[in-house]
Amino acid sequence: MVWKFHPSDPGGTETTGTQKWDLTIMVNIFSVSDIEKKAFRATFQDGIWDIYLGAVLFLLGGGAILEELGISGMRDSIVGLIIVAVVLIAGFLMAKRFITVPRLGRVKFGAERKKKIRKTRLVLAASVLLGLILFVFALLTQGSGSPFAALLPLVIFSINCLVVFSLGAYYLDWDRAYLYAWFFALSMPLAVLLREHTAHAFTIVFGFFGGVMILIGTVLLVRFLRAYPRPAIHNRENGV
Amino acid sequence: MTRNGNGSGEEHNPGPTSTEAPGRHPLADLDRIVHSPARLMIVTTLYTLESADFIFLMNLTDLTWGNLSSHLSVLEEAGYVEIEKTFVGKRATTMISLTRSGREAFRHYREQLQEVFDQLPE
DSSP, X not given: OTTOOOTTOOOOSSSOHXXXXXXXXXXXXXXXXXXXXXXXXHTTTTSHHHHHHHHHHHHHTHHHHHHHTTOGXXXXXXXXXXXXXXXXXXXXXXXXXXXXHHHHOOEEEOHHHHHHHHHHHHHHHHHHHHHHHHHHHHHHTGGGXXXXXXXXXXXXXXXXXXXXHHHHHHHHTOTHHHHHHHHHHHHHHHHHHHTTTOTTHHHHHHHHHHHHHHHHHHHHHHHHHHHSOOOOHHHHTTOO | OEEOOSSSOOEEOOGGGSOOOTTSOGGGGOOHXXXXXXXXXXXXXXXXXXXXXXXXXXXXXXOOXXXXXXXXXXXXXXXXXXXEEEEXXXXXXXXXXXXXXXXXXXXXXXXXXXXXXHXXXX
16 A cells, blocks of 8 residues: 555654654655555455456366366356356456455546556457457468467467566556466466376366466455455445 | 634645745745645545545555544645545445645645755755
8 A cells, every 4th residue: 555654663763753754755745656556556456356367267277177077068068158257257346346445445546547547458458359360360270280380379379368468467557467477378388288198287277377366366355354344334434 | 824724723825826935945835734744645645546535545544534534624624625425326435536726736835845855965
């Protein structure tokens, strides 16, 4: 958070707590963009995005994982995948609404941030679309027999994951997304490589990367819940 | 200089609209409404945002409910913040934003401090 310094902060023997507090504010008022950035980052500290994306990574390997778990009926079921996707999105939105907002509060960011978010959406949508077109094109040309053509969809998938997540990380000031970019990018090629050695390649790889993301998100969520208890009802009525 | 009338007994220099006496130390003309550490945190945070509700500000400034409430009242009285009560669904929400004069006052305050810092020897 932005102003987590307090007059009673330990450390520093030459200045009093109040002096330190004043000095820190003096430094901060000359870097208001940092304050805005930190305020924006605060909306990512609940870990819900991490859990959601971790679950999406699970879902990407979902068909194979379900098959390995013996639930093969759902493997090729589009309806099954749609249901899982809807449950994930609904879970994400409900978590934001019922966990984050009552604890962290509501905020409307300034014009510059709104512009940045619009630009991010546009760039991400274009990247995903381009990646999808290239991926489908690569799949269609796979039958040519060339080993390069067989690897092309994997390469495109990985590069697209790296590009999309890194752009998201950059535009949203969300550093963990750089790590998740590599998780998503490496998952498919690693699973394909491991498939020659074990029958549980997809479960291991997608389970590991998705699991790490869910674990990070859960740790962040627990820390968030501890740091921001839900205010009492009379407080939430916002009586100023 | 005028009294701010908020009962706190602090002097309120209306910032950009004031006529600063020539030869006075720039720090003497600082806007006392903005200069208080707690209010400076509130104003600086709001300066970067369009608006925020009470809980978000409380979390970002680390002020208690009562403290934030009283400082917001001072800022509202000075015309620096606008407090708007709205409903999100069935829940009452108080959205707080910096007014044009609040933004102007913060900019002026920053310029004054910058001027002081620039004049300090290396």
